[in-house]
Amino acid sequence: MSKIIWKQQVCSLLFLAMRKLDKNRPIKGRNLEELRELMQDYGEPAFRGEQLFRWLYEKRATAFDEITTLSKGLREKMSKKHSLERGKVITQTGDKQDDTVKFLIELKDGKRIESVLIPTKDRVTICVSSQVGCAVDCDFCATGKMGFHRHLDAGEIFEQYRILQDYSDRTITNIVFMGMGEPFNNYDEVIRAAALFNDDMGPNIGRQRITISTSGILPRIQQYTNEKQPYQLAISLNATRDKIRSELIPINERWPIGDLLKAAKRYTKLTKDRITFEYVLIEGYSDSTEDARRLKNMFKDINCKLNVIPFNEIDGPYQRPPDWKVEAFLSELHPASFPVTVRWSEGHDINAACGQLNTEKEPKKRSKKTS
Numbered sequence: 001m002s003k004i005i006w007k008q009q010v011c012s013l014l015f016l017a018m019r020k021l022d023k024n025r026p027i028k029g030r031n032l033e034e035l036r037e038l039m040q041d042y043g044e045p046a047f048r049g050e051q052l053f054r055w056l057y058e059k060r061a062t063a064f065d066e067i068t069t070l071s072k073g074l075r076e077k078m079s080k081k082h083s084l085e086r087g088k089v090i091t092q093t094g095d096k097q098d099d100t101v102k103f104l105i106e107l108k109d110g111k112r113i114e115s116v117l118i119p120t121k122d123r124v125t126i127c128v129s130s131q132v133g134c135a136v137d138c139d140f141c142a143t144g145k146m147g148f149h150r151h152l153d154a155g156e157i158f159e160q161y162r163i164l165q166d167y168s169d170r171t172i173t174n175i176v177f178m179g180m181g182e183p184f185n186n187y188d189e190v191i192r193a194a195a196l197f198n199d200d201m202g203p204n205i206g207r208q209r210i211t212i213s214t215s216g217i218l219p220r221i222q223q224y225t226n227e228k229q230p231y232q233l234a235i236s237l238n239a240t241r242d243k244i245r246s247e248l249i250p251i252n253e254r255w256p257i258g259d260l261l262k263a264a265k266r267y268t269k270l271t272k273d274r275i276t277f278e279y280v281l282i283e284g285y286s287d288s289t290e291d292a293r294r295l296k297n298m299f300k301d302i303n304c305k306l307n308v309i310p311f312n313e314i315d316g317p318y319q320r321p322p323d324w325k326v327e328a329f330l331s332e333l334h335p336a337s338f339p340v341t342v343r344w345s346e347g348h349d350i351n352a353a354c355g356q357l358n359t360e361k362e363p364k365k366r367s368k369k370t371s
Contacts, residue, residue, distance in 0.1 A: 027082045028056055029155025031192065032201070042074060050201070056084070057202030060162045083108070086159035092167075103163060107132075107156055111149055113180055115160040117168055125174040128160045130190050131181025136215050138249050140238075140282060140311065140318045143180045151186040157193035161203065174209045178234075183212050184220035194231050207231050213278065218255035218263055225267045233267060234276040234307075235260060239286050240294035248285065261298060268303040275304045281329060282311045287321040292332035305339040 030038065035056075036049030051069045055061040062085050064075040087105045090112065094101040101117045116127040134141070135148035160179075165172050175197055177183040183190045190212060197205045207230040214221060215236045224233060237257070239245035245252040264275050277299065281287045295306065308330065311320040321329070326342075333340050 026086065026153065026155045027052075027078075028084055028086055028158060029153050029189075029192065029196075031195065032199075042077070044074065053199075054201055057158070057196055057199065058204075060165065062162070086155050087113075087163065089163060101167070103160075103167075105160065105163060107152075113152070113156075113160070115164060115179055117164045119168065119170060123173045124168060124170045125176060126161060126164045126172055127176050127179045128157055128193075129179035129181055130157060130177055130183045130186045130193075134181045135185065136182045136249065136251055138215060140248055140280070146180075151189060152181070154189045154192035154196060157189065158196050161197065165203075172203070173205065175205055175211070177210075177212045182215055182217065184214040184217035184224070187220050187223070191229065194229075198231070211276070215249055216251060216255050216260050218259055221260070221263045221267065225263070225270055228271050232273070232276065234278055235264060236278040236280070238278070238280045238282075240291045240298065244285055248282070257298075261302065264304065265302050273303075275302065276307060277304055278307050278309060280309045280311050281321050281326060283319045283321040283325070285318070287325055287329055289328055289332040292329050296333060296336050300337050302338070305341065306333075306336070307341050307343050308333075309343045 025034075027035070027038070032049060032053050034049075035052050036046040039048040039052065040046055048070065052067065055067045055069070059066075061067055064070070064079040064082075064084065067075060070078075085108075087107050090104045090106050092101055092103050099119055103115045103117070104112060105115060106112050111132045113129040113132055115129060118125040118127065129152065131151050132149035133146035134143045137147075161172065161175065175194075177190060177194075194210050194212065197203050197210055198207055209232075211232040211234055212224075212229075213234040213236060221233070221235070236249070237245070237260070238248055239252075240257070242252060242256045242258075245257060264277075267273070268275055279286065279295070299306065308326075310326055311318060313320055330340070330342065
């Protein structure tokens with residue numbers, strides 16, 4: 001077992017153990033049943049939990065004084081034990097006129113994350129983080145340069161939605177778990193947060209408008225499939241050969257491409273949902289016409305769609321292919337048995353695009369590996 005995976009598993013176990021022992025788990029992040037129980041602990045009827053749920057997740061309350069359906073005495077009592085404010089904006093880059101806006105958010109313990117608001121003509125998407133840093137250590141990703149600091153709880157994930165929705169003039173319609181961190185290494189809290197986003201007493205964002213992306217944590221993909229989780233699933237593939245993918249994404253040594261394809265096929269058969277493959281085009285690594293031909297063959301029997309993402313450059317050795325090479329790659333894919341889209345990531349100029357999020361001013365440097 002690699003040191004990275006071992007460290008991640010130890011941190012995950014400690015995080016879950018602390019949550020089970022913590023009787024004062026933050027209120028924001030609790031589900032309806034937990035809020036009903038909380039109200040009963042305060043000597044209130046269970047339906048007060050439903051009122052509190054709406055105030056937290058539909059009306060996005062940040063202080064108990066705002067929750068007018070609870071008595072003043074109860075609000076004062078609860079405010080002495082609990083806080084509803086989970087994070088604050090330190091900086092925002094971009095503006096409403098420039099569409100994409102990146103938010104640097106400081107959490108209660110001083111740790112920082114980034115979230116991105118991406119409005120387009122027909123939707124408003126937010127990209128949320130699930131961890132502070134990341135342990136997967138993808139070689140081309142700015143977040144991976146930070147290393148892993150800690151998981152976010154469901155309330156901290158939801159707080160990103162609250163902050164960005166308060167800022168936006170339009171209603172948020174889509175949520176992607178593609179920010180900082182590997183969502184499936186923080187599986188329980190991510191699923192809990194997705195359920196809060198989806199709840200019709202909260203934001204009521206449709207299940208098909210919530211996408212959870214993973215770099216390929218196979219046991220969690222299998223768990224997600226077995227549970228028939230209703231949200232959309234995306235796998236970041238980013239290479240067609242194990243040698244290259246292991247260089248870019250170290251966990252591929254444990255869960256190689258063939259195993260991921262089998263898991264993806266099983267997912268589509270059991271859930272009847274289509275899976276998305278994310279494929280970053282990196283010059284000299286994943287952008288050849290041979291790669292395109294291999295993709296057509298790999299996906300021919302899988303109910304999937306492919307998002308091709310020209311690489312968003314960071315401070316490192318990897319580069320985006322020239323436009324002619326991107327076009328040649330796409331031409332080789334056509335015609336394919338699956339839908340293909342090109343995602344020119346929004347926010348590239350403010351380091352808010354896919355793979356560019358990093359809250360450290362001086363991330364650790366990398367040397368270029370050979371392919």
